[in-house]
Amino acid sequence: MDSKLSEALAAVLDDLRNSGGPIPDVRDAQWSNFPGQVTAMLYTADGSGQGVSAMAAEPLPQRIASVADQVQEWAVEELCRVRRPATWPECTWHPDSHPLAADVRDGRAVWTCPRSGHASDRIGSLRAPAR
Numbered sequence: 001m002d003s004k005l006s007e008a009l010a011a012v013l014d015d016l017r018n019s020g021g022p023i024p025d026v027r028d029a030q031w032s033n034f035p036g037q038v039t040a041m042l043y044t045a046d047g048s049g050q051g052v053s054a055m056a057a058e059p060l061p062q063r064i065a066s067v068a069d070q071v072q073e074w075a076v077e078e079l080c081r082v083r084r085p086a087t088w089p090e091c092t093w094h095p096d097s098h099p100l101a102a103d104v105r106d107g108r109a110v111w112t113c114p115r116s117g118h119a120s121d122r123i124g125s126l127r128a129p130a131r
């Protein structure tokens with residue numbers, strides 16, 4: 001897999017692991033001919049796959065936020081499939097309510113609360129919410 005994609009994906013996979021989210025089977029697959037677009041596939045245990053991609057020329061924070069958005073989509077579908085609450089990542093400020101959204105703030109990829117506008121630590125440093 002292209003390092004421009006794998007380094008962005010690594011941060012998001014850390015977040016999935018550290019917050020108890022589902023973990024995709026990531027496989028190298030170039031499924032786009034679009035110039036500069038680097039791609040892979042995310043597979044679930046039942047064998048269904050979803051594409052993930054990044055634009056190699058974008059700065060790392062933008063690539064992380066874009067990949068986080070796509071992995072989030074995958075994670076929500078996977079949680080749904082295994083009948084777990086389909087919220088990932090769960091909002092730090094509003095537990096049992098809504099997911100965070102990936103964004104770039106001050107040159108860093110962060111998770112933000114769409115309701116309050118709060119930004120979490122950088123993507124890749126997520127922790128499971130305290131109960």
Ligand SMILES: [Zn+2]
Nearest residue numbers: 091094113115
């Ligand atoms: Zn919130």
